[in-house]
Amino acid sequence: MRSLAILDSTLREGEQFIKTFFTLEQRVMIVRLLDRLGVTFIEVPSPVSSPETREAIEAICALNLRSHVVAHVRCVEADVQAALDTGVYGLNLFFGTSNELRSYSHGRKIEQIAHDAVPLIRRIREAGRYVRFSAEDAFRSDLVDLLTVFDAVVDAGVERIGLPDTVGIATPRQVDRLVSLIANRYPNVGIEFHGHNDTGCAIANTISAFEAGADCLDVTVMGIGERNGIASLSGIISQLYIHYPDLLAAYDLTQLVELDQYVADCLNINIPYNMPITAPSAFTHRAGVHTKAVLRNPHAYEILNPTDFGVVRHVDVGSRFTGRYAVG
Amino acid sequence: MRSLAILDSTLREGEQFIKTFFTLEQRVMIVRLLDRLGVTFIEVPSPVSSPETREAIEAICALNLRSHVVAHVRCVEADVQAALDTGVYGLNLFFGTSNELRSYSHGRKIEQIAHDAVPLIRRIREAGRYVRFSAEDAFRSDLVDLLTVFDAVVDAGVERIGLPDTVGIATPRQVDRLVSLIANRYPNVGIEFHGHNDTGCAIANTISAFEAGADCLDVTVMGIGERNGIASLSGIISQLYIHYPDLLAAYDLTQLVELDQYVADCLNINIPYNMPITAPSAFTHRAGVHTKAVLRNPHAYEILNPTDFGVVRHVDVGSRFTGRYAVG
Ligand SMILES: O=C(O)CCC(=O)C(=O)O
Ligand SMILES: O=C(O)CCC(=O)C(=O)O
Ligand SMILES: [Cu+2]
Ligand SMILES: [Cu+2]
Numbered sequence: 001m002r003s004l005a006i007l008d009s010t011l012r013e014g015e016q017f018i019k020t021f022f023t024l025e026q027r028v029m030i031v032r033l034l035d036r037l038g039v040t041f042i043e044v045p046s047p048v049s050s051p052e053t054r055e056a057i058e059a060i061c062a063l064n065l066r067s068h069v070v071a072h073v074r075c076v077e078a079d080v081q082a083a084l085d086t087g088v089y090g091l092n093l094f095f096g097t098s099n100e101l102r103s104y105s106h107g108r109k110i111e112q113i114a115h116d117a118v119p120l121i122r123r124i125r126e127a128g129r130y131v132r133f134s135a136e137d138a139f140r141s142d143l144v145d146l147l148t149v150f151d152a153v154v155d156a157g158v159e160r161i162g163l164p165d166t167v168g169i170a171t172p173r174q175v176d177r178l179v180s181l182i183a184n185r186y187p188n189v190g191i192e193f194h195g196h197n198d199t200g201c202a203i204a205n206t207i208s209a210f211e212a213g214a215d216c217l218d219v220t221v222m223g224i225g226e227r228n229g230i231a232s233l234s235g236i237i238s239q240l241y242i243h244y245p246d247l248l249a250a251y252d253l254t255q256l257v258e259l260d261q262y263v264a265d266c267l268n269i270n271i272p273y274n275m276p277i278t279a280p281s282a283f284t285h286r287a288g289v290h291t292k293a294v295l296r297n298p299h300a301y302e303i304l305n306p307t308d309f310g311v312v313r314h315v316d317v318g319s320r321f322t323g324r325y326a327v328g
Numbered sequence: 329m330r331s332l333a334i335l336d337s338t339l340r341e342g343e344q345f346i347k348t349f350f351t352l353e354q355r356v357m358i359v360r361l362l363d364r365l366g367v368t369f370i371e372v373p374s375p376v377s378s379p380e381t382r383e384a385i386e387a388i389c390a391l392n393l394r395s396h397v398v399a400h401v402r403c404v405e406a407d408v409q410a411a412l413d414t415g416v417y418g419l420n421l422f423f424g425t426s427n428e429l430r431s432y433s434h435g436r437k438i439e440q441i442a443h444d445a446v447p448l449i450r451r452i453r454e455a456g457r458y459v460r461f462s463a464e465d466a467f468r469s470d471l472v473d474l475l476t477v478f479d480a481v482v483d484a485g486v487e488r489i490g491l492p493d494t495v496g497i498a499t500p501r502q503v504d505r506l507v508s509l510i511a512n513r514y515p516n517v518g519i520e521f522h523g524h525n526d527t528g529c530a531i532a533n534t535i536s537a538f539e540a541g542a543d544c545l546d547v548t549v550m551g552i553g554e555r556n557g558i559a560s561l562s563g564i565i566s567q568l569y570i571h572y573p574d575l576l577a578a579y580d581l582t583q584l585v586e587l588d589q590y591v592a593d594c595l596n597i598n599i600p601y602n603m604p605i606t607a608p609s610a611f612t613h614r615a616g617v618h619t620k621a622v623l624r625n626p627h628a629y630e631i632l633n634p635t636d637f638g639v640v641r642h643v644d645v646g647s648r649f650t651g652r653y654a655v656g
Pocket of ligand 1: 136165166
């Protein structure tokens with residue numbers, strides 16, 4: 001069986017969602033729930049973000065979770081040092097490689113990116129920590145630029161390389177092609193994918209990346225993040241449950257609803273009705289044709305078993321819709 | 329250029345969402361907005377659902393919209409007759425073809441399905457109306473069963489056949505395979521796709537269907553529907569805008585936000601933060617790295633131009649997150 005790591009970035013990408021203002025206590029509760037559920041990595045912001053972030057990171061590391069805590073860190077010496085000074089398991093480095101980000105964000109040439117990243121990767125490896133390097137905006141990056149940077153960081157000893165669809169432009173087919181190419185070229189490192197949802201394909205793209213060879217998938221609770229977010233944990237779990245159930249063997253799926261509900265409460269929102277598994281109506285059947293069949297056998301209109309997630313089915317036979325299509 | 333019809337089913341699939349209780353006035357306003365936006369088909373429930381539904385259908389037909397109004401009707405004689413008695417442009421017939429639906433929903437054998445549907449299709453054609461036949465739960469149906477039914481209905485003169493992923497189990501790859509096969513076998517009829525979101529891939533599956541040969545895509549406003557819904561209109565529009573902009577030439581995209589907001593108000597909910605284009609934060613940038621670059625050039629972290637949708641960008645420089653990653 002192939003291995004698959006889920007990386008939850010609720011405390012990093014999720015904190016970039018406009019409604020997120022987690023307290024320390026909330027951060028601790030979220031990582032405890034993520035750890036109980038069984039995610040492999042928990043991503044936290046860079047400790048240089050604020051003194052409060054640094055304290056939260058230390059508090060989270062002190063919990064001695066099974067999940068590995070990784071800090072999301074720019075390829076800047078001071079930032080790397082600050083992360084190494086905490087108890088994190090590893091560092092997730094990132095650097096924009098597209099023309100757009102090179103022009104409007106950091107202004108570096110491609111050679112400069114490799115030149116900046118390589119010594120930092122060596123230093124992190126020497127410090128005995130895990131290190132990943134991600135090419136921000138990979139899906140708008142020129143392939144030669146991308147490979148030039150990846151060649152250098154793989155050579156420097158990075159353990160995983162990341163392909164984020166930073167602006168949410170990719171299709172499942174494009175993800176398949178690029179991830180396959182990268183997986184073939186770099187067979188000795190892990191591959192991570194991170195998909196934004198601007199065109200509504202974050203979950204599909206993330207699963208496509210896995211099928212093409214990625215071994216680490218980024219998610220957040222309920223998909224919260226910059227703009228309209230990234231792949232949701234519940235979406236990826238629903239996919240794995242249907243198509244690759246063995247990969248969920250070590251997960252405690254009954255934690256999922258509590259986790260989504262907890263974060264929704266922190267944000268003062270409801271779990272959106274379109275969330276796989278955790279939406280309040282994910283297992284509610286309303287049309288007469290549906291309710292009639294589901295009462296005979298839920299499998300008629302259900303592919304996920306609510307019991308496996310500790311939730312209950314609701315068959316709406318009381319509404320004005322009961323009669324709809326209920327005749328035949 | 330290939331042609332593409334968008335079918336909006338907010339008044340039918342959308343009414344199966346647990347929170348939906350549209351008044352007649354709201355239904356009329358929704359179809360007016362859909363018509364202004366430019367969708368090809370507007371799907372309404374079967375007039376036998378209730379006297380109130382029948383009245384709503386008549387009121388909608390009387391508006392003389394550019395959009396074609398189609399009724400979603402079981403393959404039952406009385407239902408077909410009732411629909412023909414209204415002013416609808418056409419009838420969207422459906423019949424469950426999977427073992428699950430044949431066993432737990434209607435109890436019919438495959439031969440019986442074709443036998444029931446064929447005379448109804450002929451009758452609708454003779455009445456000079458448009459007719460589509462959809463194999464409910466197509467993605468759990470045996471291929472021989474599916475083709476047996478489609479062979480019969482195509483032979484009977486149906487103008488379009490539908491492939492709904494009724495339980496939300498399909499992947500973009502599976503959709504690609506099945507739609508391609510069907511498009512090759514039936515080159516003279518249109519092909520419709522309808523994708524549920526149980527595993528979070530409704531939008532990706534719907535676009536995959538288009539790329540494989542479907543010429544009619546089902547959506548609802550904000551993706552509302554049974555359980556956790558189907559592909560959202562805004563999701564499909566965001567995909568077309570990026571990958572097939574010519575197909576949107578006749579659309580008035582500035583109607584989209586008003587439409588989503590109107591339906592959200594009807595349902596007494598907020599537009600979910602994960603909606604493409606219409607989410608309140610779809611064009612909000614928060615992390616320091618992002619805001620800095622976006623202030624230089626929005627293209628750095630934006631692939632959709634908010635102006636085209638009549639909305640404005642928000643750069644969040646006032647929060648406690650301003651400093652995050654803002655250094656380099
Ligand atoms: O470091 C990464 O791989 C992802 C960074 C990020 O949030 C993005 O590019 O969208
Ligand atoms: O008639 C159709 O194509 C779709 C019916 C429906 O809502 C479904 O199968 O999910
Ligand atoms: Cu991101
Ligand atoms: Cu449906």
